[in-house]
Amino acid sequence: MPPATPRRTVLAAVLAAAAGTAASAAPAAATEARADEAAPGRAPAPGRVDNRFWSTYTDWRCGTAAGTRAVAGHRPGLVLAAPAGRTDYTDPHTGRTGTWEYATWTSPVHTSTVPATEVIASWNAHTPPGTWIQVDLRGTYGDGTDTPWFVMGRWASGDADIRRTSVDDQSDGRASIWTDTFSIDDPANGLRLLSYQLRLTLHRTPGTDLSPVVWRLGAMASDIPDRFEVPASAPGLDHELTVPRYSQNTHVGQYPEYDNGGEAWCSPTSSQMIVEYWGRRPTTADLAWVNPDFADPQVCHAARHTYDYQYAGCGNWPFNAAYAAAYPDMNAVVTRLGSLTDLETLIRAGIPAITSQSFRKEELTGAGYGTSGHLMTVIGFTADGDVIANDPASPSNEAVRRVYRRREWENIWLRTKRYDANGKVRGGTGGVCYLFWPVKSAPSQHRALQALGLV
Known part of the structure; x- marks a missing residue:
């Protein structure tokens, strides 16, 4: 069964048709707080x-805090120290209104090295019951005007307090939020985002000492050129990682309330494979809610805990990263890579990647399906340079390992424009991927991530 069409891809196609270019996103930047031209960690x-x-x-400690506090340790983070106020929040997916204490942290202004058409935020956090977080973004365009604050996500690892959600219908007439991505509406007119800030709001039940803890917050800004074809890279690695194999299609019909019960679970299935590659997995207590007759209940668990109630699917990119980072001492980001050479750098260091791509059936030999948007896990390369992928759109766990032709795979992953089966121009993801890695990583892994600008 081919993967279901994600709503993200439908929106990308609309933008591509309207603007004459692949859909792009850009975050907002603002003028308060100091700039971080030479900030540590950049x-x-x-x-x-x-x-x-x-x-x-x-x-x-460099950001602007209102009730939050930085904490040191082996994994530094941000916590709610003293509430800055109280707010009422009506959950649009349950109709329940609750009162919450909150505190905020606003990042310094970051001037991007790339005047951007697209920005995607991601975060790593723990939200014990009775807490949740919101991530906002605003920025400054090339003409000096500012965006308003846009909500990039309301998130909790569980779903008892609030339903994690993206927020639709956000626009300033020049850029819009598409689920998890801030996009310049018409990149062809030359408008770009030059800088941005992120704001964290930490919420807790009033009168308690509960607190979320946020370990990582950031964004990927990009300006990927419109292209149907990308330059070919030369093979440079013959290596394969041993990564667990899970099929999304063995879960068809299970928990349809989380977007078709397996049919559209390519993202959480891929995320679960990498979580377990790094030795993490849900506990028996975590999985107690899953029907005991279902095999691989951890995939059901991943689907539930990545589900975006507004998007009505499990394919929200930052929510998948946040799910992975909720496991002990795990980092996770959403980013873009520039070539298969970049992926080889990661695989050589022992870091698999989850990649997003779209293609017609005839464009990827051996896939047996076409898709408007699909996630799979790259685990290695053959001696000829072909891509070894754990493709969850397979009939069984045993069939998940696939080998795809290097040139075909590289192009469908990195391009920003493509033709669908009807000959219409659609958008492509331009090299989007999720990367997960442990806090205590090997020196070779740190160097590989550093070479790609991720640590």
């Missing part, structure tokens, strides 16, 4: 992608 970014993540004790 690493060089490859090509037309800029990554900036705040994660160190110094990072957390």
